[in-house]
Amino acid sequence: MHDIEVVINGERTKRRVDARKTLADFVREDCALTGTHLGCEHGVCGACTVLVDGEAVRACLMFAVQVDGGEVTTVEGLGGPDGALSPVQDAFRSEHGLQCGFCTPGFVVTVTAFLRDTPNPSETEIREALSGNICRCTGYQGIVKAVQRAAGDAP
Amino acid sequence: MSSSTAGRFVGQSVLRREDPRLLTGQGQFVDDVQLPGMLHCAFVRSESARGTITRVDVDAARALDGVVAVLTAADLNPHAGSMQPTLLLDAPGAPLRPLAEGDVRFVGDPIAIVVAESRYLAEDGAELVEVDIDPLPPVVDPETAADSEHIVHPELGSNVGTDMPFPRSAELEAILSDSAHVVTETFRQHRQTNVPMETRGIVASYIASTGELRAHMSTQNPHEARLAIARVTGIPSHLVQVTGRDVGGGFGQKFFTFRDELTIALAARRLGRPIKWIEDRRENLIAANHARVDIATCTFACDADGMLLGSYIDHIEDSGAYPTGATGGAGALVGMLFTGPYKAGAAAFRSRAVWTNTCGRGAYRGPWMFETVAREQLVDATARAIGLDPLEWRRRNVLRAEDQPYTMPTGLPIENVTAAETLDQAAEIIGYDAFRAEQRRAFDTEGRLLGIGIGLYVEPTAMGAMDPLGTDTALVRVAPTGKVTVLLATGAHGQGIETTMAQVVAEELGIDYDDVAIVQGDTASTPYGRGTGGSGTAVIAGSACRGASAEVRAQVIEIAAHLMEAAPDDLDIVDGVVAVKGTPTRNVAWAEVARISHMETARLPTGMSPGIEATFTYKAPPFTWSNACHICTVEVDRDTGLVTILRYVVSEDCGVMINPMVVEGQVAGGVVQGIGGTLLEHVVYDADGNPLTTTFMDYLVPTATDVPVIEYGHIETASDTPGGHKGMGEGGAIGAPPCVFNAVADALALVGVHIDRTPLGPEAILTALYPDPGT
Numbered sequence: 001m002h003d004i005e006v007v008i009n010g011e012r013t014k015r016r017v018d019a020r021k022t023l024a025d026f027v028r029e030d031c032a033l034t035g036t037h038l039g040c041e042h043g044v045c046g047a048c049t050v051l052v053d054g055e056a057v058r059a060c061l062m063f064a065v066q067v068d069g070g071e072v073t074t075v076e077g078l079g080g081p082d083g084a085l086s087p088v089q090d091a092f093r094s095e096h097g098l099q100c101g102f103c104t105p106g107f108v109v110t111v112t113a114f115l116r117d118t119p120n121p122s123e124t125e126i127r128e129a130l131s132g133n134i135c136r137c138t139g140y141q142g143i144v145k146a147v148q149r150a151a152g153d154a155p
Numbered sequence: 156m157s158s159s160t161a162g163r164f165v166g167q168s169v170l171r172r173e174d175p176r177l178l179t180g181q182g183q184f185v186d187d188v189q190l191p192g193m194l195h196c197a198f199v200r201s202e203s204a205r206g207t208i209t210r211v212d213v214d215a216a217r218a219l220d221g222v223v224a225v226l227t228a229a230d231l232n233p234h235a236g237s238m239q240p241t242l243l244l245d246a247p248g249a250p251l252r253p254l255a256e257g258d259v260r261f262v263g264d265p266i267a268i269v270v271a272e273s274r275y276l277a278e279d280g281a282e283l284v285e286v287d288i289d290p291l292p293p294v295v296d297p298e299t300a301a302d303s304e305h306i307v308h309p310e311l312g313s314n315v316g317t318d319m320p321f322p323r324s325a326e327l328e329a330i331l332s333d334s335a336h337v338v339t340e341t342f343r344q345h346r347q348t349n350v351p352m353e354t355r356g357i358v359a360s361y362i363a364s365t366g367e368l369r370a371h372m373s374t375q376n377p378h379e380a381r382l383a384i385a386r387v388t389g390i391p392s393h394l395v396q397v398t399g400r401d402v403g404g405g406f407g408q409k410f411f412t413f414r415d416e417l418t419i420a421l422a423a424r425r426l427g428r429p430i431k432w433i434e435d436r437r438e439n440l441i442a443a444n445h446a447r448v449d450i451a452t453c454t455f456a457c458d459a460d461g462m463l464l465g466s467y468i469d470h471i472e473d474s475g476a477y478p479t480g481a482t483g484g485a486g487a488l489v490g491m492l493f494t495g496p497y498k499a500g501a502a503a504f505r506s507r508a509v510w511t512n513t514c515g516r517g518a519y520r521g522p523w524m525f526e527t528v529a530r531e532q533l534v535d536a537t538a539r540a541i542g543l544d545p546l547e548w549r550r551r552n553v554l555r556a557e558d559q560p561y562t563m564p565t566g567l568p569i570e571n572v573t574a575a576e577t578l579d580q581a582a583e584i585i586g587y588d589a590f591r592a593e594q595r596r597a598f599d600t601e602g603r604l605l606g607i608g609i610g611l612y613v614e615p616t617a618m619g620a621m622d623p624l625g626t627d628t629a630l631v632r633v634a635p636t637g638k639v640t641v642l643l644a645t646g647a648h649g650q651g652i653e654t655t656m657a658q659v660v661a662e663e664l665g666i667d668y669d670d671v672a673i674v675q676g677d678t679a680s681t682p683y684g685r686g687t688g689g690s691g692t693a694v695i696a697g698s699a700c701r702g703a704s705a706e707v708r709a710q711v712i713e714i715a716a717h718l719m720e721a722a723p724d725d726l727d728i729v730d731g732v733v734a735v736k737g738t739p740t741r742n743v744a745w746a747e748v749a750r751i752s753h754m755e756t757a758r759l760p761t762g763m764s765p766g767i768e769a770t771f772t773y774k775a776p777p778f779t780w781s782n783a784c785h786i787c788t789v790e791v792d793r794d795t796g797l798v799t800i801l802r803y804v805v806s807e808d809c810g811v812m813i814n815p816m817v818v819e820g821q822v823a824g825g826v827v828q829g830i831g832g833t834l835l836e837h838v839v840y841d842a843d844g845n846p847l848t849t850t851f852m853d854y855l856v857p858t859a860t861d862v863p864v865i866e867y868g869h870i871e872t873a874s875d876t877p878g879g880h881k882g883m884g885e886g887g888a889i890g891a892p893p894c895v896f897n898a899v900a901d902a903l904a905l906v907g908v909h910i911d912r913t914p915l916g917p918e919a920i921l922t923a924l925y926p927d928p929g930t
Contacts, residue, residue, distance in 0.1 A: 020275065034187040035180015037403070039352045040436040044851035047352060075180035089178040093170055096820045099649030101177025102353040102403025108178060130859035134851065136352050136404050137649045138820060139827030139887075140859040 004068035008033070009077030017064045023057075024048040026064035027074055035075040035105045039134065046133030049106040050074050056113040075105035078112055088112050088150045097146035099137030107133050111147050121151055164658040164668050165878070168816035171654045173401075173647075182401040185356040186433045188371045193358065194223055196419060196432040197277035199267040199284045200442060201259035204293035204512040204844025205305070208257060208266070208286065216269055216283040221276035224426060225284065226268045228256035231421050236386045239480070240411040241379055242624065246481035247317070249474070249510065250310045253387075253418040259288060260307060260476040261512050262846055263442030265415060268422055270430055293512035293844035297473035298450055300509040307476055307510035316474050316482040316508040321490055321565060323467060327501040330465035334456035338537040342529050343912035344892070346473070346838040347447040349519045350856055351648075353403020354434035355443060357416045359384075359423035367394045370420055374399040375409040375646040376686025381678045383412040388424045399676040402648035406828070406888075407518030408444055409648065410688040411479045415442070440854055441846045444483070444517025445838055448473035449525035453493070455537045456500075463552045465501040466564075468493045468529060474508045475515040482508035483516035485523030491565040492526040496574035496613045496782060497552040502564035512844045518688070520825060520888035527612040531893035532911075535608070535900060545897065546587055549578055549611055569780055571881075572613050573808045573870050577784035580868040581609075581806035585786045598905050604793060605801075606902025610785040610894030616882025617694035619775035624689055626774045628682040629699035631660060631707045633767040635753040637731070637746030639664065641703075643675040644684020645696055650821070650884065652692060655813045659697050659878065663704035664711075665728030666745055682770065690882025693813055695775050698877040702771030710767045714752055715743050717760040779874050781881035783807035785826070785890035787863075789898040793924060796917030798834055798899055805890070806868035809883035810876075815869070818883060823865050825887020831857035832888075833895040837914045 005014050008031055015030050024041075027033045027050065039047035041060045048059040051073035078086045085093065088111050098104040107130070114121070114129040121129065126147045127140075135143060176182050213225040231253040237244060238251035255264045269280035294303045300314040307314055323331070331337060351373075358371040368390050374380045377397040385392035402409065419432045434443065453468040472484040490504025521527075538548035553575045554561055560570040590607050597603040619625030630642040641660050645652050653673040661668040674680055684699075685691060708728060715733035716723040719741060727736050734742035749767060751758050756765045788801040805822050812818045835855040839847040848854040873879030892913070899915050908923050 018275070028186075033180065034184075035182075037184065037353070038186070039354075040851050042436065042850050042852070045352065045436075075178075079179045083175060083179065085175060085178060089175075092178055093174040096171070096816045098174060098177055099651070099820060099824060100352065100404040101173065101182050101401060101649070102184060102351075104177050105180050127859040132858075134352065134856050134858060136350055136406070136828070136856065137824045139823035139825075139865065140857075140862055141823040141865055142820060144859060144864075 002065045004065055006067050007071040009073055019063065019065055021064045022060055023062040023064050023067055024059035027059060027072065033074045033076050037102055037105055039103060045103065046110060047103045047106040049109045049133065051109060051113060056110050075108055078108060086112065088115065091146040091150035095142040095146040095149055097138060097142035103133060103135045107135065107143060111150065115151055119151065162662045165662045165813050166811070167814065169654055169658055169668065169814055171651045173651055173653050177401065184353055184401050184403055185358060185371050185373045188358045190358060190360055190429040193429040193431055194270050194272060195274040195277045196430050197269050197274065197281040198265045198415065198438065199269065199281045199286065201255060201262055201264040201266055201288065203259055203288045203290050204262050206259055206288040206290040208255065208259060209289055210285065210287040211266060212285040213267060216280040219276070219280050219283060221272040222269060222280040223272065224270040225280065226270070226422055227266070228254040231418065231425065232256055234425065235421055236389055238387055238414055238417050241382050243481045248481045249477045250308055251414055251477055253414070253421055261514055262844060263438065263514060265418065268418070270426065295511055295513060295840055295842060295844045297448055297471055297509050297511055300511050301507070307512055314510045316510055317486055319487045319506045321504045323503040324501060327465050327467070327503055330456045330501055331454055331467060334464050335459040336457040336461070336537065336541050337454060338533065338540045339452065339454040340533055340536050340911060341452040342532055344447050344449040344525055344528055345913050346445050347519065347832045347836050348440060348443065348445050348838055349406040349408040351404030351406060351408055354436060354439040355409065355413065355416060356433040357419050358429065358431045359420045360429035361424045361427050363427050366390065367396070368420065368424060369396045371398050372416060373402050373409055374412065375402065375405045375648055375688050377646050377676055377678050378644050378683050379686055380412040383417055384420045387417045388421050390424065396679045399646050402646060405648045406520045407522065407688060410518055410686060413443065413479045414477060436851065437849045440849050442514055444478065445475055445514045446516055446519035446522070447832065448516070451525065451529045453529050453533050455533055457537060457541065461541045461543050461548050461551055463497055463500055466494055466499060467502065468504045470504065470506045470525065472508050473511055473513065473516060475511055475513045478515035478517055484508050488523035489526045491567060492523060493530055494563055495527060495530050496554050496572065496611055498554060498558060499564050513840055520828060521885040524889040527610065527889050528893045531610050532896055535897045539904060545609055546582055549609065553578055553611070567778065569613060571872055571874055572780045572782040573872050574611055574613060574782050576870050577782060577806040577808060578611055580870060581784040581786045581804045584806065584866055584868050585788065585802055585804045590788055604791040604902040604905055605788065606791065606898040606900070607786065607788045608894045608896065608898030608901055610890035610897065612890055613780050613782045614690065614886050614889060615778040616690035616781050617775040617779045618689060618777065620777035624685050624691065625695060626772060627684040627695040627699045628770060628772040629696065629703040630682055630770045631703040631768060633707060633749045635750050637670065637749035639666065639671045641671060641673050641700060642681045643673060643696055644681045644686065645675045645692060646687045647675060648687060650687060650692060651814065651817045652687065655817060656696060656700050658813055659700045660704050663701055664708055666731045690884040693878070693880035694779050694876050694882055695773060697813065697880055698773040699771050701877045702773055703769045706769030706771060707767055710769065711745065711748050713760060714748050718743055718751070718758065775876065779876055779881050781809045781883050781886060783886050783890050785894035787894050787898050789895070789902060791899060791902040791920060796920035796924070798915055798920065800830065800863045800895070802866065803863045804866045804868065805887065806870065807883065807886065808870040808872050808881070810874045810881035811871055811879035812869070813880065819867050821884050822867065822887045825885060826865055826891045827857055827862050829888045829891020830862060830895055833892045833913050834915055835861065
């Protein structure tokens with residue numbers, strides 16, 4: 001067991017974790033942040049994407065001990081107070097960028113980081129940025145449009 | 156023909172009320188459920204496709220710290236009732252059992268369950284279970300399974316699960332031998348799987364003191380899960396509660412309740428402790444269900460002008476070892492629907508399902524869709540053989556309005572379909588003739604292989620023909636505040652039912668959409684019903700909602716008429732106010748009527764019970780036909796074999812749309828599954844029955860870079876059901892595969908290359924283009 005100290009969604013927390021506990025399981029089980037979902041547990045589907053020190057990473061491919069001293073943002077940390085949606089979240093809703101919603105947190109986190117780094121993306125850039133996340137419901141039609149909308153709405 | 160009658164809510168692209176919770180991580184999927192004292196499970200599964208179990212040693216696993224129990228067949232099988240679904244309890248099926256006993260029949264066959272304090276420890280324990288299996292030769296190839304000396308299920312004595320003939324008449328024999336054009340093809344469709352992003356899962360707890368079992372599940376069909384769990388555990392169904400809050404996709408996989416979840420429920424009953432099983436992706440890819448393994452030799456006979464005179468299809472579907480639900484396939488539906496949207500002449504079929512030592516077949520978005528695959532691909536082959544453009548062949552043969560109602564040669568009646576109109580609309584949108592000119596130019600001047608393909612179909616939805624799949628019940632209840640709660644048996648998993656059914660109820664009641672809540676996905680609070688699947692919600696649940704709403708509306712008007720001393724026929728409800736038509740100042744608020752119905756019952760009409768609510772059960776007609784035409788254009792790269800979809804058009808008729816945004820979302824999702832299924836996705840077994848595609852690096856699901864923008868055309872022809880809706884959840888996945896195949900075949904025909912099977916990945920294309928290595 002290892003003692004770690006992490007800032008999660010702006011709150012500093014100290015925990016004791018198994019060396020082999022993945023970041024995804026740590027977030028879900030130890031921190032009760034169940035918005036981060038596990039779709040494959042081998043780093044392909046992107047459902048578990050979270051921000052670690054601002055970078056989008058697959059939480060199923062990291063161990064919790066690796067974020068010791070770092071900062072983690074999950075989908076729960078992206079919205080405004082009292083349930084307000086972030087611009088990316090709102091764009092997903094407006095463009096029907098989700099159906100079952102299981103992959104959605106991973107997309108929202110991925111797109112949030114992507115638009116921060118690429119504020120005016122082309123459609124090709126958008127599709128490439130999304131290509132590390134799998135959605136089985138939407139055929140990506142609404143997701144691509146949501147990214148375009150969120151980019152346009154960005155200040 | 157078009158009857159677009161958008162109401163205040165019905166017909167509007169209302170944004171989904173499900174979305175805020177799902178977008179912020181506040182959804183509740185099955186793995187999010189935590190119960191006090193909950194334990195975690197992992198299955199030990201067979202690594203052999205077929206063989207005799209000679210030893211299962213669980214001692215080391217049981218001795219591991221944190222492992223609470225290791226269950227084998229001896230612990231569970233003697234206590235298990237039937238594992239077949241309610242719909243198919245009496246149909247001949249595989250001898251399902253909770254855990255493998257004596258032998259194993261596919262790679263992934265569950266042998267033991269390790270129950271531990273965490274999933275990590277359960278997996279540690281599973282690795283310590285020692286299983287010895289004497290391997291036997293497996294049956295892997297469905298085309299030779301019927302004649303194999305090796306029998307998948309010794310209890311059944313044969314590898315043929317079903318064999319349904321619809322024999323050829325003497326008239327058809329003559330047509331098939333004497334017509335001007337007789338074209339026969341053998342098409343092979345490859346193995347695919349549903350891949351919901353949320354795998355299967357269940358949290359089951361048994362409360363010994365009361366004899367109750369509660370299950371949180373990822374399910375499309377909570378009431379079926381309740382009945383199935385009751386049967387397998389022996390617990391009376393009224394003491395079983397199944398809840399599915401948010402469900403991360405299913406596409407058919409979660410409609411029936413599969414062996415694994417039932418086995419966990421049985422384990423919970425035996426252990427008396429809450430246990431959670433969340434399937435991992437490898438299990439989902441090898442042991443949930445497979446689909447689409449179909450082979451058919453089919454024939455069209457046409458006259459000199461290409462008019463279809465007769466047809467025959469000889470179809471084999473692979474059931475795998477343990478499908479849930481008889482043979483797991485579509486059975487005779489492929490043969491019965493084979494002639495689809497065409498004036499068909501005479502027809503006959505044979506349909507067989509065979510057992511193999513592979514993962515069981517299961518429902519996947521349009522389980523019978525091979526009728527469209529085989530027919531539409533044969534249409535193109537026939538048109539090419541005759542020298543007609545495939546669009547022209549379809550225009551000559553397609554069912555038109557004046558041909559309806561029409562009875563298929565197999566006896567199915569078709570009406571209210573617009574196959575001809577969607578064909579024309581899709582061809583217009585994509586610019587069919589202009590593309591043909593560009594295709595010719597690109598080939599002649601640059602040697603590029605462009606192609607265009609069509610997939611045209613009619614789809615039987617909301618099948619009232621098959622009890623209980625065509626029946627649903629809605630309970631509409633008005634609270635003392637006037638707010639409305641609707642209880643539905645559905646198991647939404649992406650369709651937006653909490654939004655669309657609230658649109659329907661608000662429209663019918665004349666109140667605000669935000670004043671209607673939908674409760675669903677829970678057996679304790681909702682009436683029995685069919686679940687969500689089979690393209691049924693709009694027609695069946697929607698009609699149940701309309702019926703119950705009409706009764707509630709009548710109750711409100713009766714009370715209001717009494718309060719206002721007006722005639723009920725003179726009253727209307729608009730925007731939450733009951734008013735005299737033409738005199739809106741004479742009114743009473745909906746909420747006031749609701750309050751009085753509970754709180755001032757002396758003011759109710761004589762003899763009227765307090766409260767306002769109604770339950771309505773709706774049974775759909777045998778078939779409610781929807782239809783669509785898909786047309787896409789592709790380019791085939793002669794150097795890499797890569798197929799790129801240039802444009803993709805869907806023209807569809809699902810009757811009156813409740814929410815066009817949701818309709819287009821369903822179409823898009825189905826289309827992309829069909830594109831993926833044709834170009835990328837392929838479950839592969841080796842000759843020994845070992846699955847080779849056990850991760851998302853091997854089983855390729857489409858990503859955003861693999862799919863085109865989908866263009867839509869809508870034709871709204873009302874069905875005869877109360878809202879005028881037609882089912883549409885599955886159609887996208889039915890039309891897309893032959894559409895893409897035909898486009899690729901069209902491109903390859905430019906260089907005289909013929910294809911007859913999928914998938915159409917680069918390797919398959921290059922092999923077709925360059926059959927001799929080195930040339």
